[in-house]
Amino acid sequence: xxxxxxxxxxxxxxxxLITVLAGRRGHRLLLAMILVAEFAPHGxxxxxxxxxxxxxxxxxSPQLGxxxxxxxxxxxxxxxxxxxxxxxxxxxxANGDAARLSANAAEFVAAKVDVIxxxxxxxxxxxxxxxxxxxxxxxxxxxxxxxxxSLARPxxxxxxxxxxxxxxxxxxxxxLKEAVPGVGKIGVLLRQDxxxxxxxxxxxxxxxxxxxxxxxxxxVGTDQDLPHLFDEMTAxxxxxxxxxxxxxxxxxxSDIAALALRHRLPGAAQxxxxxxxxxxxxxxxxxxxxxxxxxxxxxxxxxxKILKGAKPADLPVEQPTTFELVVNLKTAEALGLxxxxxxxxxxxxxxx
Numbered sequence: 499x500x501x502x503x504x505x506x507x508x509x510x511x512x513x514x515l516i517t518v519l520a521g522r523r524g525h526r527l528l529l530a531m532i533l534v535a536e537f538a539p540h541g542x543x544x545x546x547x548x549x550x551x552x553x554x555x556x557x558x559s560p561q562l563g564x565x566x567x568x569x570x571x572x573x574x575x576x577x578x579x580x581x582x583x584x585x586x587x588x589x590x591x592a593n594g595d596a597a598r599l600s601a602n603a604a605e606f607v608a609a610k611v612d613v614i615x616x617x618x619x620x621x622x623x624x625x626x627x628x629x630x631x632x633x634x635x636x637x638x639x640x641x642x643x644x645x646x647x648s649l650a651r652p653x654x655x656x657x658x659x660x661x662x663x664x665x666x667x668x669x670x671x672x673x674l675k676e677a678v679p680g681v682g683k684i685g686v687l688l689r690q691d692x693x694x695x696x697x698x699x700x701x702x703x704x705x706x707x708x709x710x711x712x713x714x715x716x717x718v719g720t721d722q723d724l725p726h727l728f729d730e731m732t733a734x735x736x737x738x739x740x741x742x743x744x745x746x747x748x749x750x751x752s753d754i755a756a757l758a759l760r761h762r763l764p765g766a767a768q769x770x771x772x773x774x775x776x777x778x779x780x781x782x783x784x785x786x787x788x789x790x791x792x793x794x795x796x797x798x799x800x801x802x803k804i805l806k807g808a809k810p811a812d813l814p815v816e817q818p819t820t821f822e823l824v825v826n827l828k829t830a831e832a833l834g835l836x837x838x839x840x841x842x843x844x845x846x847x848x849x850x
Contacts, residue, residue: 550579550805552587553606553614555621558745559593566617566794573798585805594746596620596691603628613801617794618745619643619694622656630655635800637661637793639815642697649815657810658800660817661788663743667698667768668705671740673786673823674766675709676841678738681764685714685736687727687754689744698742721750728757736763743768743787755781755829764833769822783829783837789820822846 554570556563567589571581579585588611590602603624606614613633616622622636622645632655639646639658646652649660675681686702688695699715706713714736716727731739739758741747747754751767758765759781769787800813823841826849830837842848 549583550585550613551609551611552585552801553609553611554587554589555599555603555606555614555616555625556589556591556745557594557596557599557618557620558591558749560589560591562745562749563589563591563617566790569791569794570615570617570797573795574801576795577798577802579798579802579805592621594749596624599624600628607632613804615797615801619645620692626656633657633804633810635797635804635810637790637797638694640664640694643694646815649817651811652813652815653811655810657813657815659793659796660815661793662817663694663768664697664701666787666821667701667742670766670768670786671702671705671711672709673784673841674738674740674764675711677766677784677825677837678764678835679838681711681738683712683714683734683736683738685716685731685734685739685763686742687716687718687739687747688742689747690717692742692744695742695744702740718747718750721753724750724753724757728761728763732761732763739763739765741765741767741782751782758782759829759832762833764829764835781829781832782826783833783835784823784825786823787821788818789822792820793818824849 554567556567571587574581574585574587581587588606590605592599592602599621603614603621606625607629611632613635614625614629616625616634616636616638619638622634622638622643625634625636626645634656636645636656636658638661639652639656640660640663641648642664645656646654671684674684686699688699702713714731714734716731716739718724718727741751741754755765764783765781767782767785767787769785769790796816803813804810823845824847825837825842825845827837828849
């Protein structure tokens with residue numbers, strides 16, 4: 499398939515491609531994007547003798563999920579798996595629709611794929627509800643999400659990597675407080691139907707008193723709701739905001755950032771805007787979280803082990819070791835803030 503057709507199938511516009519190519523990982527990401535388009539037909543691939551079959555389950559659209567899909571493929575190639583020869587990888591994108599996510603998981607089960615890879619908690623839960631026998635590798639393998647028994651002994655058919663969301667979220671709130679020492683009330687943008695946001699809110703509420711802040715939960719629905727939500731936040735006295743990561747909310751980050759600047763609210767997120775490696779959100783002050791690129795490539799390690807005979811129950815869940823702190827000084831200047839030097843010294847990237 500020509501590269502142009504592959505790009506068009508992913509719904510990428512020409513200016514989006516130029517943005518990707520301008521990035522420091524541009525050429526590698528373009529190759530990954532074309533490979534996703536090449537090996538993502540509408541139906542599950544026929545079972546070919548000698549070829550192993552992996553189903554890759556995504557909650558968002560192809561435009562938001564192609565980067566994770568490409569990085570997982572990179573990991574498989576580095577371990578010697580050749581797509582179209584020794585392995586077939588099928589992507590299913592749910593476009594933010596939980597019902598579609600369950601149907602996609604059921605389709606993989608009916609096709610008897612060898613492994614299901616689930617990116618994020620909702621896909622992992624959909625896969626686990628669809629099968630208790632097909633191995634599932636996920637980036638949400640945390641006992642608190644109910645998918646594994648423990649990190650050391652996951653049990654059942656699920657293993658993978660934990661994003662340490664509940665353990666890390668208090669540190670993320672502390673980092674926002676450090677960047678804006680005078681902040682008193684923080685609006686927390688969350689989704690009511692996210693399987694992990696309730697747990698994250700519990701951890702945030704536990705940490706808030708020690709940081710001298712109070713929290714204002716703000717439930718995000720559609721992007722049309724956002725102006726009203728920001729009006730409510732400022733009326734309630736919020737002087738900063740924190741975005742809990744979720745693919746549907748992440749797709750709104752540019753709108754959230756623009757509204758935050760209009761309301762002069764500094765904000766933080768759990769990680770850089772993953773769909774855009776250039777982190778171009780104009781109104782986000784900082785992000786601190788797991789290096790998702792490394793995590794998605796690491797999922798391939800588990801798939802490789804399983805395809806060679808290991809059982810998920812015998813593969814301990816791994817915790818990430820690489821984190822990224824990104825500070826946007828353009829936003830700080832627009833808001834009239836001075837970011838403490840100690841925080842800037844710890845940053846992995848400073849946008850000026």
